[in-house]
Amino acid sequence: MHCLWDNMPLKKICCIGAGYVGGPSCAVIAYKCPHLDVEVVDLSQERIDQWNSDDLPIFEPKLHEVIQECRGRNLKFSTNIDQAIQEAELIFICVNTPTKNYGIGKGRAADLKYIESAARRIAAVAKSSKIVVEKSTVPVKAAESITDILKANVKKGVKYQVLSNPEFLAEGTAIKDLLSPDRVLIGGEETPDGKEAINGLCWIYEHWVPRKQIITMNTWSSELSKLAANAFLAQRISSINAMSAVCEATGADVSEVANAIGTDSRIGPKFLQASVGFGGSCFQKDVLNLVYLCECLNLPEVAAYWQQVININDFQRRRFANRVIECLFNTITGKNIAILGFAFKKDTGDTRESAAIYLCKYLMEEGAKLRIYDPQVKHTQIMSELTEPSLSRDPDTVSELVSIHPDPYTACDSCHALVICTEWDEFKHLDYQQIYKKMLKPAFVFDGRMIVNHQALIDIGFHVETIGKRLTRKNINRQVAPAAQ
Ligand code: NAD
Ligand code: UDX
Numbered sequence: 001m002h003c004l005w006d007n008m009p010l011k012k013i014c015c016i017g018a019g020y021v022g023g024p025s026c027a028v029i030a031y032k033c034p035h036l037d038v039e040v041v042d043l044s045q046e047r048i049d050q051w052n053s054d055d056l057p058i059f060e061p062k063l064h065e066v067i068q069e070c071r072g073r074n075l076k077f078s079t080n081i082d083q084a085i086q087e088a089e090l091i092f093i094c095v096n097t098p099t100k101n102y103g104i105g106k107g108r109a110a111d112l113k114y115i116e117s118a119a120r121r122i123a124a125v126a127k128s129s130k131i132v133v134e135k136s137t138v139p140v141k142a143a144e145s146i147t148d149i150l151k152a153n154v155k156k157g158v159k160y161q162v163l164s165n166p167e168f169l170a171e172g173t174a175i176k177d178l179l180s181p182d183r184v185l186i187g188g189e190e191t192p193d194g195k196e197a198i199n200g201l202c203w204i205y206e207h208w209v210p211r212k213q214i215i216t217m218n219t220w221s222s223e224l225s226k227l228a229a230n231a232f233l234a235q236r237i238s239s240i241n242a243m244s245a246v247c248e249a250t251g252a253d254v255s256e257v258a259n260a261i262g263t264d265s266r267i268g269p270k271f272l273q274a275s276v277g278f279g280g281s282c283f284q285k286d287v288l289n290l291v292y293l294c295e296c297l298n299l300p301e302v303a304a305y306w307q308q309v310i311n312i313n314d315f316q317r318r319r320f321a322n323r324v325i326e327c328l329f330n331t332i333t334g335k336n337i338a339i340l341g342f343a344f345k346k347d348t349g350d351t352r353e354s355a356a357i358y359l360c361k362y363l364m365e366e367g368a369k370l371r372i373y374d375p376q377v378k379h380t381q382i383m384s385e386l387t388e389p390s391l392s393r394d395p396d397t398v399s400e401l402v403s404i405h406p407d408p409y410t411a412c413d414s415c416h417a418l419v420i421c422t423e424w425d426e427f428k429h430l431d432y433q434q435i436y437k438k439m440l441k442p443a444f445v446f447d448g449r450m451i452v453n454h455q456a457l458i459d460i461g462f463h464v465e466t467i468g469k470r471l472t473r474k475n476i477n478r479q480v481a482p483a484a485q
Helices: 022-032 045-051 063-070 081-087 113-125 142-152 174-179 192-205 219-250 254-262 283-296 300-327 355-365 379-386 395-401 408-412 425-429 432-438 454-460 473-484
Strands: 012-016 037-041 075-078 090-093 130-134 160-164 184-188 214-218 336-340 369-373 402-404 417-420 444-447 463-466
Touching (some): 012 113, 022 063, 022 090, 022 174, 037 081, 063 174, 081 113, 090 113, 090 192, 113 130, 142 219, 160 192, 184 192, 214 219, 219 254, 219 283, 219 300, 283 300, 300 417, 300 444, 300 463, 355 379, 369 408, 379 402, 395 402, 408 432, 432 454, 454 463
Parallel strands (some): 012 037, 037 075, 090 130, 130 160, 184 214, 336 369, 369 402, 417 444, 444 463
Antiparallel strands (some): 160 184
């Protein structure tokens, strides 16, 4: 059999894109494969400088320790993209694939311009054969476009095999997910060269992942499986959030319902946590991507089905904001509202598509003054999200209405209400007695994550509202009664 990859086992790999996926996933590869040289490259000098410093560009538990162990040993971060491509036998493409905000497919299709430019760069500078691994989340058949670009520009003696290897890590648990993944997915061609490339990538993962957990399949199945996995996960959250609205209207308790259905082994307990709505860089983008794909495939019913997952998420965020406004006597103009948590989930500083952004937008539209605290999100990041042109047409008003605070206590000072948007553990253990004393009365808590002890807050004197559960005055009195006896 003709050997496409003379240098097996691999000696050097590179990753184009030093983001939330490229950085942690290559750090773990370097950690687990100490004899493999791993270089992560990016166009952004600033991002690379951060990866080379002690102030990493992303917050992720245990990431710092892994980087400390490997950086300078077999892990390197640089902007020398061309050199890294030339030296590597295998190249991961980990660039961003955001929702397109212009032209055909605007607001739904994935923008593949960064993928294309990475593929064109490989085609332009490669002098030897490469395995090119698409790790970014892409629509089905993107690997075919990468192959077309590479093959149209091929040089003598250079061959390419393009594999799909979608990443399933979740932010906040990236290192844990990478070290013990449920599975690794690899899609490739059924040809001898394709199989050899798949074996090359398997060899990397087999350093720490049992072979039976590495699933190989055709490229398109692999690409679609990633979109399908995120769509199914997002669908579970929208399903439980839809139930939370029914609970609030009837007196059922969504946590009890989630527990009841989650103990059915066919359903399972995970991803049934009702919330103020899912956020993050992936769910909305990937479900919209699937919707667009279905429309292009002339499957409007399938597109409408998945679109509904997004619609329920929008509804949930709006519904929660409306509840804040209604409870505060239908007017929040000039009222101080503390926003606890701005990241899209705990243990990350990422704010992409965070429910907090939308909540702040709705409250600002009613003229509320927002006092924001998040333990990991930088001041500039919050302001940049809130002044984003599609969100707010007037950055001056945002500056007038928003202040950012270094701790939750000053954020809550003189507030009419506090709204928990992110499930940071520290919010469970705040001194709410102290917070209550400094708030205006009646003092409201809106728990968008169902994380605090509602009874304890009610006992302090707060008026508490949460997702998927009615804590009416009558309920409060009933719950308070035993403590008063
Ligand atoms: P990111 O925006 O954090 O990082 C992408 C990086 O690629 C940026 O630093 C950017 O400067 C760089 N880049 C863009 N074009 C480049 C080019 N031509 N050459 C060199 N560098 C280039 O994105 P991310 O969150 O890491 O996501 C990357 C991909 O992984 C996306 O397709 C995403 O859907 C997917 N994904 C993300 C997650 C997640 O939790 N964030 C999880 C699984 C999959
Ligand atoms: C997601 C997928 O989980 C991961 O497999 C994929 O690779 C990338 O996209 P991520 O967006 O990082 O990961 O975080 P995830 O834990 O999935 O949470 C997404 C959003 O859903 C967060 O806003 C989270 O708070 C919310 N969520 C999650 C709920 O509201 N309820 C739940 O039960 C679970």
